Amino acid sequence: MIIPFFSFDYYDKIRKEVLDSISRVFDSKQYVLGENILKFEKKYSQLNKIKNAIGVSSGLDALIICLRALKIGKDDEVIVASNAYIACWLAISNVGAKIIPVEPNEKTFNIDASKIEKKITKKTKAIMPVHLYGQPCQMDEIMKIANKNNLYVIEDNAQAHLSKFNNQYTGTFGNINATSFYPTKNLGAMGEAGCVTTNDVYLGEFSKAYRNYGYTKKYECKIIGRNFRIDEIQASILNVKIKYLKKLNQERIFLAKIYDENLNSVLNIKIPYKDPNCVHVYHLYVIRTNRRDELKKYLYDNGIETSIHYPIPPHLQLAYKYLGYKKGDFPIAEEISETSLSLPLYPGLKKKDILFICKKILNFFN
Numbered sequence: 315m316i317i318p319f320f321s322f323d324y325y326d327k328i329r330k331e332v333l334d335s336i337s338r339v340f341d342s343k344q345y346v347l348g349e350n351i352l353k354f355e356k357k358y359s360q361l362n363k364i365k366n367a368i369g370v371s372s373g374l375d376a377l378i379i380c381l382r383a384l385k386i387g388k389d390d391e392v393i394v395a396s397n398a399y400i401a402c403w404l405a406i407s408n409v410g411a412k413i414i415p416v417e418p419n420e421k422t423f424n425i426d427a428s429k430i431e432k433k434i435t436k437k438t439k440a441i442m443p444v445h446l447y448g449q450p451c452q453m454d455e456i457m458k459i460a461n462k463n464n465l466y467v468i469e470d471n472a473q474a475h476l477s478k479f480n481n482q483y484t485g486t487f488g489n490i491n492a493t494s495f496y497p498t499k500n501l502g503a504m505g506e507a508g509c510v511t512t513n514d515v516y517l518g519e520f521s522k523a524y525r526n527y528g529y530t531k532k533y534e535c536k537i538i539g540r541n542f543r544i545d546e547i548q549a550s551i552l553n554v555k556i557k558y559l560k561k562l563n564q565e566r567i568f569l570a571k572i573y574d575e576n577l578n579s580v581l582n583i584k585i586p587y588k589d590p591n592c593v594h595v596y597h598l599y600v601i602r603t604n605r606r607d608e609l610k611k612y613l614y615d616n617g618i619e620t621s622i623h624y625p626i627p628p629h630l631q632l633a634y635k636y637l638g639y640k641k642g643d644f645p646i647a648e649e650i651s652e653t654s655l656s657l658p659l660y661p662g663l664k665k666k667d668i669l670f671i672c673k674k675i676l677n678f679f680n
């Protein structure tokens with residue numbers, strides 16, 4: 315028996331609905347920025363209780379739009395977690411701004427709000443909190459710091475669709491926020507897609523124009539934009555899948571609880587921290603252990619696939635060599651990358667599979 319790290323098998327349950335929606339796009343002969351995207355933007359903004367959702371080509375492109383909309387570029391600084399997903403760092407670099415890494419909180423994996431203020435300078439324009447693995451950042455503290463210091467907030471909600479901090483959905487706190495619908499996300503398309511969310515009318519209008527060459531009307535170009543459009547097939551699939559998001563998140567939470575209950579007492583493992591003020595939607599179930607590589611191999615030998623998110627922290631990536639960082643500069647981010655192990659968790663995974671994985675983990679440590 316092999317338990318894969320991730321599986322799309324649950325798609326079989328919505329096969330007909332998805333294929334029907336794709337077939338309607340085929341017949342409509344409108345393949346980009348049509349009715350399906352308008353429908354999705356409305357549904358997504360209503361579901362998240364935010365005024366504007368703007369569908370775009372990917373999560374990275376959504377982050378770039380957020381930065382562009384806030385006129386962040388050369389000579390500006392953006393604060394982001396040292397262990398953030400690489401796309402956050404890439405977005406900041408892509409607009410020519412300077413990345414200011416802040417170490418994460420060891421328990422939550424998210425940016426440590428208590429370390430942000432020390433990094434603020436006259437050039438700081440924004441804080442980019444990333445709700446890693448589905449766990450919300452400390453949004454009350456982050457918003458307080460941003461308001462006090464006149465900074466923008468751009469949330470990266472790619473891994474946290476419908477997670478909540480203090481009863482408010484993540485992706486609705488910032489001035490403008492980004493998310494990804496990469497296929498494996500809690501809400502995933504079947505190709506590339508992403509979204510920008512904002513309550514601000516101007517930022518919403520800017521994003522809409524920017525994704526489509528800068529057009530405000532057909533062939534009327536007001537700003538220098540990009541082609542960050544989303545296609546109708548992806549939007550039609552998202553219209554089907556969004557109906558199941560809450561249910562599928564509940565399934566993830568249920569599965570995570572089984573892991574928690576069975577791994578809680580294993581001394582050599584840290585299970586994911588669950589903040590009582592938050593709803594964690596478990597995009598990933600990430601444990602930490604000093605014997606990570608040995609455990610990974612042992613599980614693999616026992617038919618269990620696992621993954622590592624992420625094996626190289628951004629400051630040690632070759633692309634960022636020019637920044638001059640070295641090993642030891644961000645010890646918490648480095649420790650997380652050396653000790654984290656993501657266990658299988660996805661809709662359709664069976665309770666008995668999780669119990670089997672937990673049994674093998676217990677055997678390993680005993």
Ligand SMILES: Cc1ncc(COP(=O)(O)O)c(C=O)c1O
Nearest residue numbers: 372373374399401470472494496
């Ligand atoms: C936290 C985070 N930010 C941004 C992205 C980028 O999204 P995309 O792959 O759609 O460009 C991802 C996707 O993996 C992500 O997990």
